[in-house]
Amino acid sequence: MWSEKRARMALSCAVDGGEPEAARLLARVGAQGAWAKIAEGALGEPLARRAAATDVDVVERLGARVGARFVVPGEEEWVPGLDDLAHVDPIQRRGGVPFGLWLRGPGHLPALAARSVAVVGSRAATAYGSGIATDLAAELAEHGVTVVSGMAFGIDAAAHRGALAADGPTVAVVANGVDVVYPPGNTALFEAVAKEHLVASELPPGAHPTRVRFLARNRLIAALAGGTVVVEAALRSGARNTAGWALECGRPLMAVPGPVHSRASTAPHLMIRNGQATLVTCAAEVLELVTGLGEHPVSPGVTPQRATDALTEDQLAVFEATPARRRVSSGEIALAAGVPVPSCLAALHVLEGLGLVEAGDQGWRAVPHRAMLPAPA
Incomplete structure (x- = not known):
């Protein structure tokens, strides 16, 4: 007879995540009982055939190749917030607490989730x-907040990259096995997150993504994080x-506004207008809304002072003329800012002291997410 944990592992192999009937069966008779009933055909012949074809030993070996581990409810690495899914009605026929989670990477999920925000x-x-997502994620990471996202192209990838660029924590919740890189174009990013932080999935090693699996995965992102920020999304989208x-x-649900004519921001604008999401523009506003993360709440009607607010006209011009993604000389910055080189150098040293730019052997670069942080007292 299998242990409850091994039965949950088998369920994760045979049953797609977020299958409401399987989740209800598990809650009623436990993992061993659910596995036995599914194998007998209680949830249909297709699932019974998948159960018969499941080889847990093979899946364990696949996981071991990448150092993956399987955690279940009640264990030390389980996040209690996931249990909230037991009390939520299915959305698009997906729902329920996952049977368990496959984790890959050195990160400790409960510690990472304790101070976390999803950016999708x-x-x-x-x-x-992409720029907003990168900067927002970097700002959050600067505050020690874990950035949770889904490793997709676009906003997800920008959010993970922003956190990594700020040397901050990030968790990728994927719709495939933790040994499967998807999309392949994000291979380097996936490997960086897996090596330095954490990749999580309810699907077993070897599993590949499908539309239904993406929809099921989304509930895990929302339940793991302390709040969710939507940067850009269509009306019918995974982010929504x-x-x-x-x-x-x-x-808490938050949304970043975009240009009023941008179709990419249709969903954020609608959610803000309908009162479903709170408008946010920077990390300080996100931290204020997510319980336990805000260190310096902002009083109603008061705009938080930013590090750039006290800059002189020349200093602001120099900061705005300094690129973030490559290094340039002070002469190039002076030309772009329209100020004399001596004034530019003086401004750069002030900005460096504020942490807004950094100098290197190949020139200067901006640190844009620092501009959104509160000014030093």
Whole structure:
């Protein structure tokens, strides 16, 4: 007879995540009982055939190749917030607490989730959206907040990269096995997150993504994080699905506004207008809304002072002329800012002291997410 944990592992192999009937069966008779009933055909012949074909030993070996581990409810690495899914009605026929989670990476999930925010959005992100997601994630990471996202192209990838660039924690919740890189174009990013932080999935090693698996995965992102920020999303999108789960789980839902004519920002604008999401523009506003994360709450009607607010006209011009993604000489910055080189150098040293730019052997670069942090007291 299998242990409850091994039965849960088998269930994760045979039953796609978020199958409501299987979740209800598990809650009623336990993992061993659920496995026996599914194998007997209680949830249909297709699932019974998948159960018969399941080889847990093979899956364990696949996981071991990448150092993956399987955690279940009640264990030390389980996040209690996931249990909230037991009390939420299915969305698009997906729902329920996962049978367990496969984890890959050195990160400790409960510690990472304790101070976390999900940043999600469109795969077809605009330059504006990608920039906002990168900067917002970097700001959050600077505050020690874990950035949770889904490793997709677009906003997800920008969020993970922003956190990594700030040397901050990030968790990728994927719709495939933790040994499967998807999309392949994010291979380097996936490997960086797995090596330095954590990749999580309810699907077993070897599993590949499907549309239904993406929808099921979204509930995990929402339940793991302390709040969810939508940067760009269409009306019918995975990000909006994640937003729905955040609301159902009782998590704060936030949205970043975009240009009024941008179709990429249709869903954020609608959620803000309908009162479903709170408008946010920077990490300070996110931290204020997510319980336990805000260290310096902002009084109503008071705009938080930013590090750039006290800059002189020349200093601000120099900061805005300094690129973030490559290093340039002070002469190039002076030309772009329209100020004399001596004035530019003086401004750069002031900005360096504020942490807004950094110098290197190949020139200067901006640290844009620092501009959004409160000014030093």
